[in-house]
Amino acid sequence: MAKGKSLEELTDPVFYILIALVEPRHGYAIMQYVEEETQGTFKIGPATLYTIIKKLVGAGLIEAEPESDPRRKTYAATAAGITKLEEEVVRRKRMVDLGMLVLQTKGRGK
């Protein structure tokens, strides 16, 4: 089922989903959470959501809570998932910092 070496760098929807699952949430709640947190800017549809959930479960970054009934399956980030998220936050912060630096340096003689 694919999965491979990807997830080394997280894409935007994967990043958002992992953020959402720092606290336990079921699928639909993830969609709503992301939409709210981004002021409706970023929407994750069901296809993207369940595709990514499957992949994250396969990679051991999230897991379904055992008691959760199938009508409302609750997921949460595993310890590995939290670690991964922390790394990804750092990685992305570097990107943002580089962007800001380059923009602010622009124009000024090198």
Add this chain to the structure above:
Amino acid sequence: MAKGKSLEELTDPVFYILIALVEPRHGYAIMQYVEEETQGTFKIGPATLYTIIKKLVGAGLIEAEPESDPRRKTYAATAAGITKLEEEVVRRKRMVDLGMLVLQTKGRGK
């Protein structure tokens, strides 16, 4: 030539390439720049590079310098490209901030 509604949110390689082109650079130099800036962490191969260059030119976010000879075609971000990059930095900063907030809030009683 494709292009569509994409480029609304920039993916990682597109973001890096646009950052590189805040100063004029030719293709190969972009590859090297990104590799250096990321300490070899993030590499952009030629296929990705030229695919994205084409797309960015089509979208008016970068342009080839008119004098540049075809053996060493130099590109640079347009005004629209700089604006886009600024927006993207803000968008990504929000994502990072959300990630940090969520991680640091975790565990503490809601």
Add this chain to the structure above:
DNA sequence: TTTGATATATCACTTATGGATATATTAAGA
């Protein structure tokens, strides 16, 4: 003159994303 670095470009394959759709449950009204 051969080799490695520079440089651009495309092919063809894989991966990622997401609209549309299907199905089922639940809660609130009329």
Add this chain to the structure above:
DNA sequence: TCTTAATATATCCATAAGTGATATATCAAA
């Protein structure tokens, strides 16, 4: 009670994005 909207999970399938491999060609140095 019927019906409708919101909740909820899931997949199909088409499009978009990313990329290793490969093909060329030039240039500088040994």
